Amino acid sequence: MKAPDLALIGFVAIIIIILAFAAVVLWQVLAGTIKLDGLIAELDPAKPSDYGKASLSRFQFLLFTFVVAGLFLLLSIETGAFVNVPGDVLGLIGISSGTFVVSKAVSNQATKPDQANEPHQRKRT
Amino acid sequence: MQQFAQIFGYCLLAWLFALAAIIALRMLSGKIPVQGLLTTAGGAADPERVQTLFVTAFVIGALIIDLPGSVERRSLPEIPQSLLLLLAGSNSLYLGGKIARIPTGAALFTSRGARPQKVAQAVIRRCRLMV
Numbered sequence: 001m002k003a004p005d006l007a008l009i010g011f012v013a014i015i016i017i018i019l020a021f022a023a024v025v026l027w028q029v030l031a032g033t034i035k036l037d038g039l040i041a042e043l044d045p046a047k048p049s050d051y052g053k054a055s056l057s058r059f060q061f062l063l064f065t066f067v068v069a070g071l072f073l074l075l076s077i078e079t080g081a082f083v084n085v086p087g088d089v090l091g092l093i094g095i096s097s098g099t100f101v102v103s104k105a106v107s108n109q110a111t112k113p114d115q116a117n118e119p120h121q122r123k124r125t
Numbered sequence: 126m127q128q129f130a131q132i133f134g135y136c137l138l139a140w141l142f143a144l145a146a147i148i149a150l151r152m153l154s155g156k157i158p159v160q161g162l163l164t165t166a167g168g169a170a171d172p173e174r175v176q177t178l179f180v181t182a183f184v185i186g187a188l189i190i191d192l193p194g195s196v197e198r199r200s201l202p203e204i205p206q207s208l209l210l211l212l213a214g215s216n217s218l219y220l221g222g223k224i225a226r227i228p229t230g231a232a233l234f235t236s237r238g239a240r241p242q243k244v245a246q247a248v249i250r251r252c253r254l255m256v
Contacts, residue, residue, distance in 0.1 A: 019140075026140060026147075030147065036147075036148060036157055037156065040152075041158045053160065075199075075200075078196050079196060080127065086200060088204040088209055089202070095212055103220060
């Protein structure tokens with residue numbers, strides 16, 4: 001067997017494995033095993049088992065991820081090679097993910113301010 | 126091999142679209158909760174959220190409009206610096222509004238768990254180290 005044939009077989013095998021993973025994930029999402037309920041919502045502090053308000057930062061991060069990933073794939077297929085990712089697009093993702101992280105930190109902190117204040121109150125007394 | 130790569134790319138693109146379609150359908154059917162996306166915790170409309178959503182849609186529109194030129198450039202669409210600044214400002218406004226609107230906002234700034242000044246100092250220190 002020649003080296004190019006081996007490379008082709010290896011390439012096809014890798015493609016099949018990755019597509020199988022992708023198909024399994026999609027199937028599990030459709031079947032409900034992988035739950036997407038809390039994809040853009042945050043847990044309700046009053047009822048920890050329930051999802052509360054939807055988070056705009058999560059939604060924005062989701063939108064940008066899908067748009068940038070979709071455009072990257074589309075352009076890569078169109079041009080036949082990996083396309084360049086400008087710094088502006090990385091900045092866009094960075095701003096969005098940074099907002100998501102800060103928003104999550106604020107939400108988490110806001111749910112338990114009393115616990116966080118306890119040490120100060122103890123010191124005063 | 127080029128043909129296989131192209132088929133693989135199309136399959137991945139189809140997977141991405143399928144995932145996006147599932148998410149969109151579940152949001153429409155209410156299985157993925159979207160209530161409160163544009164309102165405050167009290168249920169009132171939140172202007173910061175509305176403007177952030179508009180700016181997000183605007184940025185996505187700008188990305189897609191520049192798509193034909195990007196094929197020739199072999200690069201993802203370029204975003205003007207002004208648009209990035211707009212997005213950063215919009216998101217800052219959203220976060221500022223979120224912090225200001227939480228009922229125990231004062232506690233957030235005085236609690237032991239979150240000291241914005243210390244966090245900011247740590248970030249600046251790390252940035253200086255990186256430079």
